[in-house]
Amino acid sequence: xxxxxxxxxxxxxxxxxxxxxxxxxxxxxxxxxxxxxxxxxxxxxxxxxxxxxxxxxxxxxxxxxxxxxxxxxxxxxxxxxxxxxxxxxxxxxxxxxxxxxxxxxxx
Amino acid sequence: xxxxxxxxxxxxxxxxxxxxxxxxxxxxxxxxxxxxxxxxxxxxxxxxxxxxxxxxxxxxxxxxxxxxxxxxxxxxxxxxxxxxxxxxxxxxxxxxxxxxxxxxxxxxxxxxxxxxxxx
Numbered sequence: 001x002x003x004x005x006x007x008x009x010x011x012x013x014x015x016x017x018x019x020x021x022x023x024x025x026x027x028x029x030x031x032x033x034x035x036x037x038x039x040x041x042x043x044x045x046x047x048x049x050x051x052x053x054x055x056x057x058x059x060x061x062x063x064x065x066x067x068x069x070x071x072x073x074x075x076x077x078x079x080x081x082x083x084x085x086x087x088x089x090x091x092x093x094x095x096x097x098x099x100x101x102x103x104x105x106x107x
Numbered sequence: 108x109x110x111x112x113x114x115x116x117x118x119x120x121x122x123x124x125x126x127x128x129x130x131x132x133x134x135x136x137x138x139x140x141x142x143x144x145x146x147x148x149x150x151x152x153x154x155x156x157x158x159x160x161x162x163x164x165x166x167x168x169x170x171x172x173x174x175x176x177x178x179x180x181x182x183x184x185x186x187x188x189x190x191x192x193x194x195x196x197x198x199x200x201x202x203x204x205x206x207x208x209x210x211x212x213x214x215x216x217x218x219x220x221x222x223x224x225x226x
Binding site: 034043 | 143151152153154156157166168169204207210211212214216217218219
């Protein structure tokens with residue numbers, strides 16, 4: 001099975017700062033990658049699919065890029081409400097594995 | 108609006124079984140796969156498998172095969188997850204999620220069901 005890794009595991013950042021999270025697949029998955037945001041005690045929320053397509057209703061400060069094995073989620077200007085754990089997920093073929101998550105908080 | 112509403116919290120003893128439900132509304136149930144994901148306390152998201160309501164096709168993650176069964180009842184627009192031979196490390200929040208059309212990303216999620224396994 002394809003393994004998903006994320007870096008960093010924890011990311012303290014200042015309000016207004018540009019934040020970048022990396023996700024790597026152990027084999028190529030084309031652009032079959034999604035990003036989710038999860039705040040404590042809440043269900044995950046889809047942010048990005050097809051590696052770079054913004055889900056409806058998601059603020060434009062979120063963007064995704066990459067293909068193959070290397071992917072990036074960028075928050076252009078971190079807001080207090082963006083404090084959360086972010087997960088990538090592959091869906092080229094089952095199993096639809098998630099990355100281990102990156103916890104973003106305010107410095 | 109699309110909603111997935113899950114059954115309430117459960118407490119089960121080791122070795123028992125649990126069945127969690129997920130009732131859909133606001134869309135054509137048969138047209139979208141339902142995936143089950145779990146999250147142990149303080150841990151990340153773990154894919155368990157998916158089911159196609161229309162055909163009943165399933166795919167289970169390797170580690171759950173033989174111990175998990177996913178079913179649907181199209182008449183009540185409900186998906187079910189049964190986990191047997193429960194262990195303490197099955198304690199988790201179990202989520203159902205809808206697969207998007209054209210991509211197996213999950214655009215709508217249930218509220219989660221906490222299953223606690225304890226003697």
